[in-house]
Amino acid sequence: MNERLRPRDVALLAEESTSSPMHNATVEIFDPGTSGFDYARLVELVADRLAFVPRYRQRIQTVPGRMANPVWVDDDSFDLGYHVRRSALPRPGSLDQLRELVARIVSRPLDRNRPLWEIYFVEGLADGQVALLSKSHQVLVDGIETVDIGQVLLDTSPERGQLGPDDWRPRRRPSPFALMGGAVRDSVTDPGTVADTARSTAGTVLRGVAGTARTTGRVVDALANRRPRGESPIIGPLSQQRRVVTVRTDLADHRKIREAHGVTVNDVVLATVTGGLRAWLMSRGESMRGIRQIRVLAPVSVIDAELEATALGSQIAAHYVDLPIWEASPVVRLHQVSYSFLAHQETGRGVSASRLAAMAGFAPTTFHALGSRIAAAERRAYQLCVTNVPGPQAPLYAAGARMVATYPVPPLLEGHPLTIGVTSYDGGVYYGLTADRDMLPDADLLGPCLREALDELLDSATGGRTRAPRGRRKRKTPDDA
Structure with missing residues (x-):
């Protein structure tokens, strides 16, 4: 029996367009050393690990007449x-x-007639290094049935474990009559199927109407020579092209700031983003036009019995932070960001960074994918999504080649021409920014602005421990937070 797509997955597919492909991506850079890591070895590695992610050999099959939600079928x-x-x-x-x-590459949508993922082996980097770019559609990675393929390709040592033979054989493709019969059977035996189909159908219609309204609004704005409506310069329509910005920083610098100010590394990351955005906006003459704060969605990992369990040992929940762009002092910005997380920490539901980083496998790629699903569901409630995921602080390997850098490339959602992902790994903190190429043509300046913002915070920490503002309690922080 084929598994049927859930309403949320159907909604993700319906929201996708040529200007907003709904796939997550990750760029990982490797030093092959003497491992002989090349394209042939990568193909062999992927073939060896696909058994861990069976959905990566399945595609989506619609049901005739849309009698029920589509199903997953073997390709x-x-x-x-x-x-x-x-x-x-x-x-x-x-x-x-x-x-x-x-x-x-990330500007191009995936082919829905095939399993929704791709991996690129990129040769020719300086110093003999190579890169892997992986793309996985959001409907593939739910953290429950399927994790991101990037999580299963990496090992904790150069020696690759030998797995048993893969005896996968595709099941026969269901006929149209079989698909309709399955839809009828599920509707009779499971009342939830009817409700799911109704919700998916209604959602598709509403999204179509909303899309038409957005298109009409853009035409009116263009004819009137007006800037697209929005409260912020990082709100606006998307083109079909992207720009990617990457910044590597040292985890030791983030920890130094954490120790000096009694905050967490996550607070430091968001304060760095705040300062970087402020400098970037000022460079384009925006920050003095009434912009005082930017509302950010920062997905957090929690333990919550009311949320759907994942295979990663925790759930992902939405948390909102108002970044104080108007504030000139980097220290005050840091403490204001930190204070917004205090109530979340005191609930006892939060999962420490050290626990997340200690999870088996390379979980950041999957956590970023889950964060993007949260962002898609909540996209009208924020201006910018920043997903920060702590990773292992020991080197990882692919077919014996050591991974020396990893940058998330999160997807853009309609109306949100900028998004930021952050991953810490092996002593580094890696910022990955995706921007719309037309809406934000100067997005490359965000890289130097983020570095300068981190340097400001680091300068504030070099003079010794700084007291938190009066009336605010110092927060306990985990070792690797």
Whole structure:
């Protein structure tokens, strides 16, 4: 019996368009050393690990007449060579060239007639390094039945464990009559199927009406030569092209700021984003036009019996933070951001960063995907999504090649031309920003602005421990928070 897509997954598919493809991506850079890591070894590695993510060999099959939600079916013509691709930069390839290649690849939607994922092996980087770019559609990764493929490709040592033979054989594709019969059977035996279908159908109609209204509004604005409506310069319509910005920083710097000010590394990350946005907006003459704060969705990991359990040992919940863009002092910005998390910490539901980082496997790729699902569900309640996921602080390997950097490339949602993902790994904190190429043509400036904001906070910590503002309690922080 084929598994039926859940209403939320159907909604994600309905919300997708050529200007807002709903896939998460990750760029990982490797030093092959003497491992011989090349495209052939990657294909072998992926083939060896696909058994852990069976959904990556399934595609979506609609039901005739939309009698019920679509189902997952085995791809009887599954072609691994289609999904694992090879690319190259002109040697010696720079990080700027890699970012440009990544931006072009993530701008393209995935083919819905095939399993919804791709991996690119990128050769030609300087110093003999190579990169992996993975794309997985949000409907693939729910953290319950399926985790991101990036989580299963990496090992904790250069020696790759040998798995048993993969005896996967695709099940026969269901006929249209079988699909309709399954829909009728599920409707009779499971009343929830009828409700799910009704919700999905109604949601599709409403999203179609909303999309038409948005398009009409853009035409009116263009004819009137007006700027798109919105409360912020980071709210507006999307084009079909992306820009990717990456920034590598040291975890030791974040920890130094944490110790000096009695906050968490997550607070430092968000304060860095606040300062970076402030400097960037000022560089384009925006911050003095009445912008006092930017409302951010920062998904957090929690233990909550009322939320759907995941295979990662925790759930992901929405948490909102108002970044004080108007505040000139980096220290005051830091404490204001930190204070917004105090109530969340005191609920006892929060999961510490050290616990997340200690989870088996490389969970950040999956957590970023789950954060993007939360962002899609809540997109009208915030202006910017910032997903920060702590990762392991020991090196990881793919077929013996050591991973030296990892950058999240989160998707853009309609109306949100900027999003930020952050991953800490092996002594580094890696910021990955996705921006709309047309709406934010100067997004590259955000990289230097983030570095300057972190340097400001670091300067404030070098003079010794700084007291928290009066009336605010110092917060206990986990070792790796």
